[in-house]
Amino acid sequence: MRKSINLLLSVVLVVTLWVPVTDIAFGATDEKIEVIDLRAEYTDNPLGIDVTKPRLSWKLQADERGQTQTAYQIQVASSESELLNDNPDMWDTGKVESDQSVNVAYEGEPLESGKRYYWRVKVWDKHGSSSEWSDPAWWEMGLLEESDWQAEWIGKGEAPDESEDNASSSSSEPLFRKDFTIDKPIKRARLYSTALGVYEPYINGERVGEDIFAPGWTDYHQRIQYQTYDVTELLQTGENAIGAMLGDGWYAGHVGLAGRHVYGEKPHLLMQLEIDYEDGTSETVATDGSWKWATGPIVSSDMLMGETYDARKEIPGWNAPDFDDADWSEVDVLEEGVSGELVAQAGPTVQVTEEIEPVEITEPEPGTYVFDLGQNMVGNVRLKVSGEAGETITLRHAEVLNPDGTIYTANLRSAKATDHYTLKGEGEEIYEPHFTFHGFRYVEVTGYSGEPTKDMITGRVMHTAAPFSGHFETSNDMLNQLQSNIRWGQRGNFLSIPTDTPARDERLGWTGDINVFVGAATFNMDVTRFLGSKWLQDLRDAQSENGAYPDVAPDVCCGEGNAGWGMLVSRFRTRYGNGTATPE
Structure with missing residues (x-):
């Protein structure tokens, strides 16, 4: 009797294990592949990009082991409703026989400034079965043409009284503001802003965004990054106020071994608020000669030297509506054109x-x-x-x-x-x-x-704020501490550019330092945008007429001609498989 029971259990066990295996082997499975984590330009739903052929990527999820993508289809539409109604009026790839799921370049209709585009993907698996459409994702364009900008560069104007106690004294870092009125329902609002220097934007007394030291360090004579913010919820019917606090930053403060005023002597501000109303009309509030300025509590600020702040000089409510700015001064409008090209924020911001x-x-x-x-x-x-x-x-x-x-x-x-x-x-x-x-x-x-x-x-x-993408942990405490030190060192030296040190008076983007570290850097973090899209563009901007690249980027000193970037290019191709890191 016992032998019979054991035999019966053995048969049941074999059948139980064999049936699902044979089903999978012969494709008889109900498990479907799923498309997740859609990204445009390496970002989840990016706001304000200026790449006119965004690179699209996605991930696959399946319960079946060894599952692969054999084909894909991408659809892009000008609205979410058009996309969900099977009307991809911007681009439809049709079924493309390919296992590629990263860096598929958009090849659809021309993209327009300020427009949002919705997209989705489905794939076919190794059995020839198609997935469901992914959840829709989107990207939104920034300002693509110079003619899109109505704003003017503004800075501190002449102060009527240079005394220490006067709110309009020119001795401290400036505050800028403007009032405006909204009298109808708002559909959406975008703030496009930047500075020659560093800035913090405000609307109706609220800080806009979480970015630190925007717009970041570039060669401002070549390229100036602007930031894009969705400020719809910050506006209100009736009186509104927009403003900014401005500092010297890398533009006018100390830079590495080069001293002060490498790019200019005083900072300037550029802001453009675009408001779309429910009735189909729109309005633009931009920096111009109608803005006002005063000095605030920041007596001085410098990336290397530090900041001096006098709280007695704070001006309560300066960035809110209904503030009396009658004693504030007229701004100075920068008449001569700024040579640097305005470009969308290329990499993650400092946070x-x-x-x-x-x-x-x-x-x-x-x-x-x-x-x-x-x-x-x-x-x-x-x-x-x-x-x-x-x-x-x-x-x-x-x-x-x-x-x-x-x-x-x-x-x-x-x-x-x-x-x-x-x-x-x-x-x-x-x-x-x-x-x-x-x-x-x-x-x-x-x-x-x-x-x-x-x-x-x-x-x-x-x-x-590049996302961490790698994790390493062992049973050895010393190795774990070493990895912790590496991660902290990477965080500390990845601040707008990859520096050699965040402490002493250098803090430069040495090509040799990142050349040695790029392997660990690409394991620990997703640096496609920080290094590939942003810093390698800094390197290209500094290329001399004879074709040589500088030893540091942005180029403020120290020579040229050493190929310290070579390993970075090779490592990028290995890690990310794209052409972002290809020098020109």
Whole structure:
């Protein structure tokens, strides 16, 4: 009896295992391949691109092992409704026999400025069965032609009084603003903006976007990136206000080993707000001679030296409607044309990606407090403090300590890496530097009359927000720590360009450094846009007439002719299989 039962169980087990295997082997399976994660120009639903033949990519998902794509079909339409109604009025590839699922270039009807296009994909698997259509995705074009721009470059005009206490003094970083009225329902609104310098845009008192140090570092004589923001929800019926805070940045501040004013002596602003109404009409609010300016609380800002901020000079409500700007000054409209071409943001912007709390506070000298964040990082800190009006707190940044516990800064050379904050004396105050960054683990605080606590300082980690795409972990703690160090080093040195150091007074885009690191970089992060679309264009912009590429890009010093970019090109072709990294 027992033998009979065992035999019966064995037969059932064999049949149970054999039937699904044979079904799969002979294609008799109900499992279908699925198309997911549609991307245009390496981005999920990108807003404001200017590539007129966007590269389209997608991923496949299937339960069956060994499943592959044997053909695809792409449809693109001018609206989502047209796409879902099987009317791809922009492009329909038909069935294309190919396993390609990355970097399929758009070859449809010409694309127009400011238009959004919807697309979807279906594929055929190794059995010849088709998937369902993917969920629709989209991309939206930016401003493609120079004639699309109505905005004018504006900067600080002549101040009527140069005294220190006057709101229109020319000694500090400027604020710009303009009021306007909306009297009908809004369908959508886009802000196209940039600066010769760095800027923060505002609408109705709200910060627009999360970008830091926009528009990023390029050779401004060759190429100026603009940013595109969906600001529909920030506008309101009635009175509205648009404005921006402006800083020197790479344009007019210290740059690497080249000093100040490499590209220009003072920053300028360019903003164009395009509003589409429900009734089919549209309106444009753009920088021009009708805007006004005043100086704000940023007394000075510099990427290498730091920022000085006087909270007593804050102007409450300056970026909101119903603000009285009668005492503000007329802007200066830049009459001479700017030589740099306006281009859409090519790579990811710099953003705050993480915050770090201190692990320890020491007092190596009376009144000198050192906050240890426990991690070497790049960015700046949030200061939370209370005190008397006029009290100035100084923040100095360092990567290591001296034997006596004081901060060691000799390695920074001429970079001061120092921020100053003067209190307004109105209870708890919070300060986050706007236009500077440092490489550091330790923060020295002086000038504070109270007893510091750990929540007084918070590290704000900043880097180009390229997504992490690789993960490496082992059973060996030392190897794991090494990988952690590599990732932190990559984050710290990938800030608008791939730098050699984020701390001292260099911070240049050395081709040799990234040439050595590109293998690890492409494993840890998806850098198709950061390196391929953005930084290699910086390299092309700096190519000399004899064909040689510079040793650093953007090119501000240090010679040319060393092929430090060669491995990067090869690695890009291996990792991403596209022509983005091909030099000209």
